[in-house]
Amino acid sequence: MAWEVVSHRGSADHLHHLDLAGDRRSVHLMSIDGPAVALGSTQSDAVLSPTAVTAGCREVTRRHSGGGLVALTPREMLWVDVVVPIGDPLWRVDVGEAFVWLGRAWGTAIDEGRPPARDKATVHRGASVHADLGRVVCFAGVGSGEVMVANRKVVGMSQRRTRTYARFQCLVHARFDADETVRLLAPHLRTGPFGERLSERLDRGVGTVEDLPALLERFLSALP
Numbered sequence: 236m237a238w239e240v241v242s243h244r245g246s247a248d249h250l251h252h253l254d255l256a257g258d259r260r261s262v263h264l265m266s267i268d269g270p271a272v273a274l275g276s277t278q279s280d281a282v283l284s285p286t287a288v289t290a291g292c293r294e295v296t297r298r299h300s301g302g303g304l305v306a307l308t309p310r311e312m313l314w315v316d317v318v319v320p321i322g323d324p325l326w327r328v329d330v331g332e333a334f335v336w337l338g339r340a341w342g343t344a345i346d347e348g349r350p351p352a353r354d355k356a357t358v359h360r361g362a363s364v365h366a367d368l369g370r371v372v373c374f375a376g377v378g379s380g381e382v383m384v385a386n387r388k389v390v391g392m393s394q395r396r397t398r399t400y401a402r403f404q405c406l407v408h409a410r411f412d413a414d415e416t417v418r419l420l421a422p423h424l425r426t427g428p429f430g431e432r433l434s435e436r437l438d439r440g441v442g443t444v445e446d447l448p449a450l451l452e453r454f455l456s457a458l459p
Contacts, residue, residue, distance in 0.1 A: 236324075238262050238458055247271035247307050248296035255318050256400055260325070262455065265314040267307055269294060272419055275302040275373070275393070282371060284425075287418045300393035300404055303373040306419060311410045313447040315454070317403040325459065326401065334380020334392055335360060336459060337403055341382045341390045344453035345444065354385040365440075368433050371424055372416060374408075375436045387442030409447050413437035 239261040243250055250265045251273060271294040272283065280295070282304065288295060293306070307314070317337060319325050327333035335358060342356035359377050363369060369376015373391045377383065382390035395402045417425045417434050424430060444450050 236260060238455070240264065240455065242266070244268065246296075247273060247294055250314075251296050251298045255316060255402055256397070257318060258320050260320070260323060261318045262458070263316040263318070264451070265316060267309050267314070269309065271296055271307040273298050273305045273307060275304065275370075276300060278304060278370075282421055282424060283419060284421050287420075291415075291419070293419070298393065298395075298404065300395040300402070302378070302391075302393045303369050303371045303375065304419070305373045305391065305406060306416050307406075308410075311408065313405075313407045313409070313444075313451060315405045315451070317405065318400055319403075320400045321398070330394065330396070331360070331379035333394065333396075333401060334378070334403065337392065337405070338380035338382050338390065340457040340459065341405065341407075341454060343457040344450055345382065345384060345389060347453050347457075348444070348446065348449060356389065357383050359383060365436060367429075368436050371420070372433065372437060373406075374411070374416075374441045375433055384442050387440055389442040389444060407447065407450065408441065408443045409445055411437075411441045411443050413441065 242264045244266040247267045274297045276299055338358035345356040359381050364377040366376050374388055377388055381392050391406045393404045
């Protein structure tokens with residue numbers, strides 16, 4: 236079954252709210268016009284520091300899928316949305332298992348771009364790890380289907396399900412600055428024991444991929 240591949244460009248808010256419903260498999264390549272911060276569907280604006288958001292000229296948007304916030308910077312990350320209609324052989328009723336085939340495709344794409352002796356990409360399955368941190372910042376936690384390399388999260392994913400399709404939002408960083416992300420948070424989240432745990436996790440637990448165009452090409456080839 237072939238994949239339809241579509242490119243989109245615009246503000247982060249515009250791209251998050253595109254209607255991507257369809258009756259066939261599709262991959263959507265998202266290019267943002269400017270820096271932004273995307274909140275999860277249930278997050279309050281109170282998690283943000285308005286001063287830091289303004290200083291970074293970041294647009295604030297909210298996605299329909301769950302999880303924590305993600306800092307989005309043009310040319311420093313790869314954002315891909317994958318849509319699978321209900322009834323497709325890749326559709327899974329179990330929400331956690333629904334990510335696994337997609338994580339494997341990303342893992343294959345990552346491994347094919349690395350020397351054979353290096354750590355292999357692994358797909359997380361089961362209960363979330365560092366779930367309390369991940370509810371604040373996406374890349375601080377690890378959920379089902381997300382991809383790890385050497386204990387660092389390389390591919391973050393979230394999911395929106397409707398009666399007719401599942402939309403998987405995937406993001407890979409080429410550059411990640413833990414301090415920059417923490418500065419976007421309100422003081423009560425970046426200070427104290429919680430803030431220390433969050434900063435340490437982001438500093439040690441996030442991986443990057445330098446050549447994003449090559450990774451994308453390998454990912455599209457790895458899709459089932």
